[in-house]
Amino acid sequence: MRRRHLASFRGLHALIEHCPGRDRTVLATQLDVLGLKVTALETAPAPPWDGVDIFFFDADAGYAGGPEEAPPEINLPSVALIGSETPGRLESMLAREPSAYLMKPIRSTGVYSSLAIALHRFALIQAMRRKLASAEERLKSRRILFSAVLQVMNQAQVGEAEAFRLLQRAAMSQRVTLEVLSARILAGQCPLPRVAAG
């Protein structure tokens, strides 16, 4: 994964969901100093938010409907602004899966680090999720691949390694993945690869 260049966050759009007051003012001012475009709202509308790059939210406030309602999926780097450390508040904060946090009272110190950590962690988790999804997909198709290999072994009377090689070659010539070719074979949409004559 390519790490975001840390030197500047200039031009990013930050959305702050927090009631007006000193904490929100200090945060907005510091983000402004760091070159971000800032939108501060008491209650943000439901996501998705076009053009928002990072979301700061008040972990002390219950989200709409009270603390036990499932939070809307944000799918953005986010920073929790924590005042109360009661378990109830922390659970509700964790349900929103923040990428970083800042303790209140907000000071200018720490805002830059929270940006760096949030963007890095979010990208890292996104990359891990993609990897996991792809690994799960491959795992699911292993059974299909194995069945296709067995069919080739029986039909062509060859061993497992040779059957696999035949499948690989056929997949390459058809410009599809091994898993796609195997699925097609099992669905009867594609003939079994054969041992070359001679």
Added chain:
Amino acid sequence: MAKRRRETVHIGVLYSLTGPYGLVGREMLNGLTLAVEQVNASAEFDFQFTPLVFDPGGELEVYQEHCELLIRDKAVRHIVGCYTSASRKQVLPLVERYDRLLWHSARYEGFENSDNVIYVGAAPNQHIVPLARYMIETLGTSVYCVGANYLWTWETNRVLQEIVSAAGGTIIAKRLVALGDPEISHVVSEIIERKPPIIFNTLVGEASYRFHRELYRAQSHGAHRDAPRPPILSCSLCEPELRLIGPRASVGHITSSVYFASIDTPENRTFVRRYREMFGSSNLPSVDAEASYLCGILLARAIRRAGSTDVQAVRAAVYKDELNAPQGPVKIDPENNHCYLTPRLARSRTGFTFDILDTAPSAVKPDPYLTWLDLDDLTRNARGGARPGSPLRLVK
């Protein structure tokens, strides 16, 4: 021979005497005033307190402004004040930055321990845990929760839910109303319809008084007149509030608290007598008044022991103190700056006072993070269990 002039010690006072919880603010100021009068009238102290009273009116930003004024312009080292956790969180960064001491009298939901706060009010193991234990052992494990939509309700409901679930019970419903909104009829209608066996109330101020009155009225009419009334449980209902609810609707409710005016000890009888002399014979001190009184007395004794108002010296001195308070023996736990207190359970009765049902055998060590809460032990005698007994005996 001329009497030696006593030094004046200014103490900051940050109580909201007006605004949504002004009644409690005035109660707390009464308690502190009693302590100040006692110190100033006593030859045991070679200083006199002069309180500098600021009223933030329940406005969070104003707490910060007033605290800053007290510290920077008035140069006070000690501030007695705050009631809600939100107000304490406003003041906390300032007392920490300037290294001052906040003497905090209100019970709260816990999960905090600052070196710059002396927490004299009850921690969660001293209020909600004994109440939950009493409930599951004596009343049942099926409970309807109604409260103001803010931190205190969320956290006490969470602790109750954890204990009730561990006892195999259920929270029938959690109804939250906006803080300061007195409209409560929909909750009353639902209770009449669903007939929960137990109600847990964390409403604040007028909403709570109206809830009691409207529920009583609804229960007293028509087909519901002969139905059993579910007990209403709370960690905050106190003597002055019973009067505001009214003579009939205020009877029969259960409160968990470390102080009731009806505690029958010489220390408390003296305290109640002095309170009535100062604030009127029809008034009884509440738990908040006793706690703010303790803040003043503990501070005065610590200054005397330290020989100075220096924050570090006073903090070290208060750790060594043990006081026979109106509620019984109290002392500050140096591990977490909270107070050893004696949990009690009581039922409100006619005449705006409480019958004490149970008292912990000794002052209980504060556990602000509920680190030592043992759910297995707590729920062993849940209703239907083998051996019911005193609900306060094993509170740690």
